[in-house]
Amino acid sequence: MAEIKKADQWSTRWGLILSCIGMAVGTGxxxxxxxxxxxxxxxxFVIALLIGLxxxxxxxxxxxxxxxxxxxxxxxxxxxxxxxxxxxWMGTTVAVISLGIAFYYSVVVGWCIRYFLYxxxxxxxxxxxxxxxxAAFSGTPGAMxxxxxxxxxxxxxxxxxxxxxxLEKINKVLIPTLFVMLVVLAxxxxxxxxSTEGLRYFxxxxxxxxxxxxxxxxxxxxxxxxxxAGWGLMLTYFVYTKKREDIALNATTVCFADTMAGFxxxxxxxxxxxxxxxxxxxxxxxxxxxxxxxxxxxxxxxMPGGVIFASIFFLALIFAGFSSLLSMVELGLRLLMDAxxxxxxxxxxxxxxxxxxxxxxxxxxxxxxxxxxxxxxGLLLSGLIFSIAAMKIGVNKIWDQYIxxxxxxxxxxxxxxxxxxxxxxxxxxWWWIAQAASWYPDTYMKWLPISEYTFTVGTMVYQWAxxxxxxxxxxxxxxxxxxxxxxxxx
Amino acid sequence: MGWxxxxxxxxxxxxxxxxxxxxxxxxxEEKK
Numbered sequence: 001m002a003e004i005k006k007a008d009q010w011s012t013r014w015g016l017i018l019s020c021i022g023m024a025v026g027t028g029x030x031x032x033x034x035x036x037x038x039x040x041x042x043x044x045f046v047i048a049l050l051i052g053l054x055x056x057x058x059x060x061x062x063x064x065x066x067x068x069x070x071x072x073x074x075x076x077x078x079x080x081x082x083x084x085x086x087x088x089w090m091g092t093t094v095a096v097i098s099l100g101i102a103f104y105y106s107v108v109v110g111w112c113i114r115y116f117l118y119x120x121x122x123x124x125x126x127x128x129x130x131x132x133x134x135a136a137f138s139g140t141p142g143a144m145x146x147x148x149x150x151x152x153x154x155x156x157x158x159x160x161x162x163x164x165x166x167l168e169k170i171n172k173v174l175i176p177t178l179f180v181m182l183v184v185l186a187x188x189x190x191x192x193x194x195s196t197e198g199l200r201y202f203x204x205x206x207x208x209x210x211x212x213x214x215x216x217x218x219x220x221x222x223x224x225x226x227x228x229a230g231w232g233l234m235l236t237y238f239v240y241t242k243k244r245e246d247i248a249l250n251a252t253t254v255c256f257a258d259t260m261a262g263f264x265x266x267x268x269x270x271x272x273x274x275x276x277x278x279x280x281x282x283x284x285x286x287x288x289x290x291x292x293x294x295x296x297x298x299x300x301x302x303m304p305g306g307v308i309f310a311s312i313f314f315l316a317l318i319f320a321g322f323s324s325l326l327s328m329v330e331l332g333l334r335l336l337m338d339a340x341x342x343x344x345x346x347x348x349x350x351x352x353x354x355x356x357x358x359x360x361x362x363x364x365x366x367x368x369x370x371x372x373x374x375x376x377x378g379l380l381l382s383g384l385i386f387s388i389a390a391m392k393i394g395v396n397k398i399w400d401q402y403i404x405x406x407x408x409x410x411x412x413x414x415x416x417x418x419x420x421x422x423x424x425x426x427x428x429x430w431w432w433i434a435q436a437a438s439w440y441p442d443t444y445m446k447w448l449p450i451s452e453y454t455f456t457v458g459t460m461v462y463q464w465a466x467x468x469x470x471x472x473x474x475x476x477x478x479x480x481x482x483x484x485x486x487x488x489x490x
Numbered sequence: 491m492g493w494x495x496x497x498x499x500x501x502x503x504x505x506x507x508x509x510x511x512x513x514x515x516x517x518x519e520e521k522k
Contacts (some may be wrong), residue, residue: 043500050503203497246518253511260508263500365513408518 008162009240009488015168017253018246020237022323023170024228024258025178027108030317031288033222033262034269038256038284040218041209042202043462046263048210048219053227056220058228059418060383063390066402068238069245075332077233077482078239083389085443088479092471094232094382095335100375100467101231102328102354103140106155109321110147114295119300124310138365148362149355151322155329156351162179162343163240167326174319176323181316182261188309189275192297201301202266219429222423225376227258230383233327236334238272239486246408247402261320268313272299292317323373326331328382329354338482366451373455374463380429381464387421395419 010016037045075098079091114137118124123133137143141422158166189195209215228234234254238245268293273283276299283295300310329350338348361368390398399412436457439445445450447459 014517018514043496045498175512200493203493203500205493205496210516246515247519249511251513253515256508256511261503263504293496384518408514431493 008164009167009242009486011164012168013245013250014177015164015172016237016241017250018175019167019171019323019327020234020250020254021129021257021261022175023228023233023237023327024254024324025175025261026105026226026228026324027112027321028226028260028288028319029258030182030221030265030269030320033226034290035284035286035291036218036222037262037266038202038270040215041206042204043207045155045215045219045258046207048216049222049259051438052216052220052223053259055420056223056383056419057181057227057229057255057414057422058251059421060386060446061227061254062247062403062409062415063386063398063418064229064232065238065245065251065486066234066398067240068235070402071490072234073482074237074338075331076335076337076478077385078487079484080479083392086475087389087392088482089468089471089475090385092474092478093320094230094385095331096471097375097378097382098231098233098328099332099354099357100371100378100425102325102332103358104329104371105321105325106151106354106363107148107368108160109151109318109325110144111289111293111385112314112317112321112364113150113320114144114147115297116311116318119165119307119310119314120177122307122308126295128298128301128302130301131292133297134293136194138289141363144362144365148358152324152329152351153353155322155326156311156347158326158328159333159351160344160347166211167330170326171323174323176317177290178319178323179261179264180314181319182264182268184413185309185312185316188305189268189292191365192272192275192303194275195271198271198280199267201280201290202270203413217428221432222262224379224383224428224475226262227255228324228327229255230379230386231328232307232331233324233380236331238328239334241488243488244406246407246409247351248407248411248414252409252414254363269296272303276302283356337486340484366454370450370454370459374460377432377460378424378464380432384425387418388423390418407488414474422472424478436460459490 009268015232051130067078067082071078073081074087076097080088083090110164143452158170160166187360273280277283277295282289286295297310298315300306303309332350332354333346361371395418396418397414403415435457440453440456444456445458446456447462453459
């Protein structure tokens with residue numbers, strides 16, 4: 001018999017929604033969405049992405065919300081409660097994949113803090129060699145460690161305060177401010193002479209691109225990584241909801257707000273690049289960190305008022321990344337609370353644990369890149385796990401019993417699309433495997449040393465295999481440990 | 491169809507979709 005433990009919960013529905021949007025909107029919305037959208041047909045990509053929301057993200061987020069709201073336990077305990085004790089390992093796998101991301105994501109937020117300080121202290125000024133600055137920062141062992149520690153200390157302090165006084169309060173500030181900052185950046189970008197070329201490039205009708213498989217693959221990948229669907233984060237936040245909560249509408253709101261954040265970032269970044277960069281296409285093709293820390297930083301040095309807009313840009317990155325990181329740390333924290341730990345003890349343990357396990361990524365950027373590859377693609381596996389578990393429980397049953405009674409949206413098809421998830425998984429996963437194999441034609445199954453085989457198929461498969469085996473071995477032990485439920489009020 | 495028209499359509503979908511969700515949530519909260 002599970003022990004019932006009462007704790008604080010979301011005080012308002014908007015607090016929950018803003019926190020879930022904070023969970024979904026991350027650095028990827030700002031430095032990945034605009035880059036990929038611009039290179040994959042602009043408007044056609046956005047259409048494919050909106051369809052991807054319905055086919056991929058919304059059903060998964062609904063499933064997650066049901067798991068959290070019904071079981072009132074974190075990722076591991078919720079799989080035990082929802083799918084059955086012998087399926088606890090599925091929850092463990094999802095939890096490890098998301099925590100694997102948390103370990104290096106704190107380092108990424110730390111980068112943004114460092115660059116924000118570069119901006120406000122006047123380091124980002126005309127004549128700055130931004131490539132050298134980034135190489136010196138990311139290539140010096142230990143240079144990223146203090147910023148990683150600072151980020152984790154801040155996250156721990158907030159989670160120490162709990163849901164309504166910690167997470168909810170901070171997200172009510174971070175998320176509206178983030179959207180305001182994105183709007184300010186977009187307005188400024190579109191006032192620059194020559195910015196119209198960026199808008200034209202972004203929105204040039206290229207509807208034939210909708211017939212290209214690559215556009216769809218990129219759109220679905222963006223949906224999978226950006227919305228947080230299948231990570232177990234929405235699940236964790238829904239542990240603390242009131243008894244009646246509209247799962248379908250909340251999931252849809254989170255997905256559209258997440259897309260809007262990326263779109264606003266696109267309206268800010270693409271026109272800026274086309275107005276100021278001598279080679280806009282090189283900037284678009286430069287990768288996430290190359291775009292933010294080298295190309296855009298370089299453009300801020302020549303933009304009138306560049307210091308102010310560089311500061312706003314990096315602050316927006318901090319807010320987006322930090323609000324997502326909070327949800328990842330809360331995921332780990334909830335697992336400990338399910339095992340009977342108090343919030344204070346669990347917050348300190350989760351904070352220290354993620355800080356320590358993130359140190360290798362803070363020390364070596366090739367290790368961070370490897371972890372980003374392994375657990376980033378691992379999210380596809382997490383989504384598959386949720387979809388299989390939903391089918392095992394019964395998709396109709398989940399809609400009828402757990403979603404429909406409290407939902408204003410009478411649209412069961414939105415959840416039933418989860419039946420198609422394994423198809424999308426096979427297509428997208430196969431595409432990534434084929435790409436990775438082409439990067440290392442003769443050595444794609446090798447994995448050590450990680451610095452040499454950073455993005456191989458082997459490094460992914462072996463690390464996943466270790467996690468799944470450990471999850472299976474610890475299945476019963478973790479099922480026995482996860483016993484404490486959260487008790488919600490009306 | 492020019493890029494400006496395209497921009498309006500895409501903006502209407504993204505901002506309209508988000509706005510619709512926010513509107514439905516506000517209406518639901520008013521009913522409580």
